[in-house]
Amino acid sequence: MSRTSHTLSAGGENARPAGTVQGPQRRLRLAAYPSLLAMPALLLLIAAMGYPLLTVTLRSFSDPAWGLQNYVWFFSTPVNVTVLWRTFSIAAWVTIVCVIAAYPYAYLMTAVGPRLRLVLILCVLVPFWVSGVVRTLAWVILLQDSGIINSVIRLLGFDGVKLIRTQTGVVIGMAQVLLPFMILPLYSVMRGIDLRLVQAARSLGARQARAFLQIYLPLSLPGVFAGAIIVFILSLGFYITPALLGGPRSTMLSTLVQSQVLSLLNWGRGGAMGVVLLVATFVLLALAAPLMRQRHKQASRS
C-alpha cells in the first residue's frame, strides 16, 4: 500500500514541471475518476433493480385501474397480513440462529493457526458454492419423519420429532444456507480487533468473561450488525427453502406473490405485496439504525 501511494505521488510531482496549465486539468480528471469507477455498477443497478422496481411500484397503483385497490385488498385479506407477520418472524429467527452459530465460529477462525483457518474458511465456502436447491433437498433427507435425524432419535428410544414441514425445519434450513453471510463479515471485523486490548484488560484484573463482554464484544458488534442486516434482508425473500422444508404454516410472502402473479396474473396485487414488504423492511431498518450507530460509536471510542 505504502509503495503504491509513494509512486503515485512521485508521478504527480513529475507531472508538475511539465506544464502548469496541465496541473489543474489533471487533478479535475482524477477527482472525477472515483464516480466514473462506480458507473458500471450504477448502470447495472438502474437497469436491473431501479427500472423493474419502478414498474412494479407503478403497476401496484395502476393495475387493473388507478387507485389504492391493491393495498386495500392486501390489508383486508387476513392471510396476507398473517403471512407478512410470519415472514418477518421467520427472518428474525433465522438471524438469531445465524448470530449464535456464527459468532463462536468466526472467533475460532481468528484464533487458530493459518492451516486450520484455511480448513475453517473452506468449510464455510464449499457449501456456499453448492446450489441452494441441492442443499435444501439434502435437508429434506435429514429432517423428514423417516429421515436420518429421526431414525437416530428413535434408535435411542425416544419419540420422533416433527422437523420437516414445520417452522423449525424452515429456520434450520435457511440458517444453514445463510450462515456464510454472517460468518464472513463477522470474521473480517474480528480479524481487525487488537487482541492486546483483551490482554490489557486481563492484566488490569478483569476476569475472562468481563474482558470479553466489555472489550471484545463491543468491538465485534459492527460485524454482528453487518451480518445480521444481510441475513435478515435475504431471509425476507426466501422462496425455495420454505417451499420444500415448510408446510402451510411456514409459507412466506414470496410464495403468495408467486401465486398472485404466475397463476392469477394479478401483477398489481403481486406488486403491492412487494412494495409492502420493501417499505416494512425500510421502516424496520430505520428503527434499528440509531441503535446500531450508537453501539458503533461506543465500540470505536473504546
Added chain:
Amino acid sequence: MGSRSRLAGFVGAAALALLAAAAHAQNAPPAGTVVDGSLKGKTLTFVSYGGIYQDGQVAALKEFVDKSGVKLLNDGPTEIAKLQAQVESGNVTWDVVDTDDFPPFVHCGKLFQKLDLTKLDISHIPAGQVGECSVPAMNYGMVLMYKNDKYKDNPPKDWKDFFDTAKFPGTRAIDGSGSPIGGLIEQAILADGGKVDAMTPADIDKGIAKIKAIGPDTIFWKTGAESQQLAESGEADMIIMWTGRAMTAVKNGAAYTPVWKDWLVVMDQLTIPVGAKDTDASYALINAYLGKKSQEILTEQTSYSPINNEAQPKVDASVAAFLTNTPDHAKLGYQQNIKFWVANFATASDKWTALMAGN
C-alpha cells in the same frame, strides 16, 4: 390385470392406418399428416414443461420436423405470466404452448387464439376434451395412493375414506403445486354430504373446509418430484399423485397401491398464443402431434395416456398399470366441472392459496 392382457394383445398390431388415412377427403388433413418440405426455412417454438415429458413430445414430433423441414426450437417451462408479457408487448415468440387444465379456458381469446377447427383433425380425440381455445396434449390422472403396510386388509376405497380420518388415521399428502384442484374440492363437497350438480361459490368454502379438517399434519407437496419422494420414503400414508409420478414411485420400490375409483381426470392442453407469428405452421404442428403414431411415441416415452383413440402404444405392464385410457380405468374416472372452475377461477384460487398458506 385386465388392462395388462389387453395391452399385451395390442403389441402385434401397431401403427399403419396413418398413411392410409391420408386418402380421406375432409376439411382438415387427417391428424398426423405432414406435407414434405412444407415448412422449409421456417422456425417454430414449442413450449412445454421440460423433463421427460417435453423430451417425449419432441420425439413425437420428430417425423413432423424431418418431413416438413421446419426448425423446431424448445422453450419452457410454460408460464402464463410470461405469455401475457409477450402478448401485451406484441412480441410473441412462442408458437405452440402446452398448458395445464384451466388457462386456455380462463384466457380464451385474450392470450390464446380461438382455434379454427377446420385446420385440425379432432375426430380421434376422446369425447369432450376439445375446448374453444385448446386441444388436449395428453391425458393423465390424479390417483389416491395408499401405503400398503399402514392399512393392510382394510385399505381406503374411495375419496370418502380419504377424508375420513377417524376410520383411516394417517398423514395425507395433497397436490399443492399450483392451481386449485377442482376435482378434489368436488370430492370433498361430496364427502361432506353436499351435492356438486349445482355448485355455487359458497360450496367452494365447504369443500375447502373439509380438506382443512383432515388436520394440521396434511402435506401439500409443491412438485411432482416431491410427491414421488414422499412415496418412496414412506412419509405419508395417503398421497394424491399424478399417475406418471405414481408409476415411477412404484417402479422405484414404493409400497403403495392406487385407488382407481373416481380418479381425477386431468389433461395438458395445446394452444396457439394470440399474436403467434405463423398460425398455419402452428396448426400444422398440432395436427401432426394429434396423429396416431406421434401419440404412440409420446406414451411409450412418457407413460402419459395418448389423446388419439386409435393409438396402440407398446408399453410394459408396469406402465400399463398406470395408464388412464385402458377400458377398466377409463370408466372409473371423475371429470371435474371445468365450466364452474373456470367461471370461479379467481375466487377458488384465492381460497386455495389461503389453504396452502395455513389460513
